[in-house]
Amino acid sequence: MADRYSLTCYDLVVQFPHASRPALDGVSLVMSPESVNVIVGASGSGKSTLLMCLAGLEAPTKGRVVHGDVDVYRLDDRQRAAWRLRTIGLVFQNSELVPELTLRDNIALPLELLGTGRRDALKRADHLAEILDLGESSKRRPSEVSGGQAQRAAVGRALAHRPAVVLADEPTGALDTTNRHAVIGLLDDLVRAEGSTLVMVTHDEHTLPKNARIIRLADGQIMGDAA
Ligand SMILES: Nc1ncnc2c1ncn2[C@@H]1O[C@H](COP(=O)(O)OP(=O)(O)OP(=O)(O)O)[C@@H](O)[C@H]1O
Known part of the structure; x- marks a missing residue:
């Protein structure tokens, strides 16, 4: 399990x-371990850019992202990629699973990349698949399952290595109402059980995790911040 620290950003400016x-x-922003943070705002307000900065994937023009004693953009590219693999779990709108692999193998993948043996990685994947109620679909490839099943597997893949920080960009954007509630509920339960920090971008203010902190962006600035 990666160490739990606050994820902090200072005066981030991104000028494309x-x-x-x-x-x-x-x-x-300061986002503590075990906190659930939801970023909302109009299209173009900067939500995805903020998430990519927090993920170590978009170097800001100015400002810093700090996790524990790691100043993320002071690391060189190789160090930052290693930090990201260990520390961050990412969920995107369209599950972005590896098409050639079964859901089970997709969930096991980050663990295997981090050096966990295949047997242990699959054991963890099977445990997560059970929590995520994937049933037999776990043995199928992404093209052979429903959108809801694929997105639940994407949640499993993001959490398999017990990352300290889970970043989700519109994780329910492509789902119907039932699946939206299921995915948010599972994401929320799993990050709380692991003591991770969740930062989620959404357009859908009707399907929010319980007791979330809502951070409202407008034109690249924080316009509201309420628990
Ligand atoms: N790679 C890029 N090059 C130039 N401009 C960009 C780039 N990525 C984003 N932008 C611009 O930066 C601003 C913020 O974009 P961003 O995608 O972060 O907004 P968003 O709130 O996530 O929007 P949406 O809800 O539509 O996904 C927008 O004006 C967008 O056009």
């Missing part, structure tokens, strides 16, 4: 080349 205004314009 040729853009008339910054995508992020001075965002500072």
Whole structure:
């Protein structure tokens, strides 16, 4: 299990080349372990850019992202990739599973990349598949299962290595109402059980995790922050 520390960003500014205004314009946040943070805001307000900065995938023009004693953008590319693999679990809107692998093998993949033996990785994958109620679909490939099953497997893959931080970008955006509630409920239960920090971007303010902190962005700035 990766160590649990606050994930903090200081005065993040992201100015894309040729853009008339910054995508992020001075965002500072502290997100503690076991906290559930939801980022909302209009299209283009900077939600995905913030998530990518927190993931170590988008270097800010200015500002810092700090996790424990790691100053993420002071690491070189190789160190940052290793930090990300160990520390972060990512969930995207369209599960982004490896098409050639079964759901079970997709869930086991991050553990295997981190050096866990195949037998132990599959044991953990099977445990998660059970919690995620994947049943027999766990032995099928992504193209052979429903969108809801694929997205539940994507949650399993993001959490398999017990990451300290789980980042989810519109994780329910492609799902119907029943599956939306199921995926949010599972994500919420699993991150709380592991003591991870969850940061989730959503358009859907009707399907939120329990007791979430809501961070509202507008034009790259924080306009509201309430538990
Ligand atoms: N790679 C890029 N190059 C140039 N501009 C970009 C790039 N990525 C994002 N932007 C711009 O930065 C701003 C913030 O985009 P971002 O995707 O973070 O918003 P968002 O709130 O996630 O939007 P949505 O809800 O539509 O996904 C937008 O004006 C967008 O056009």
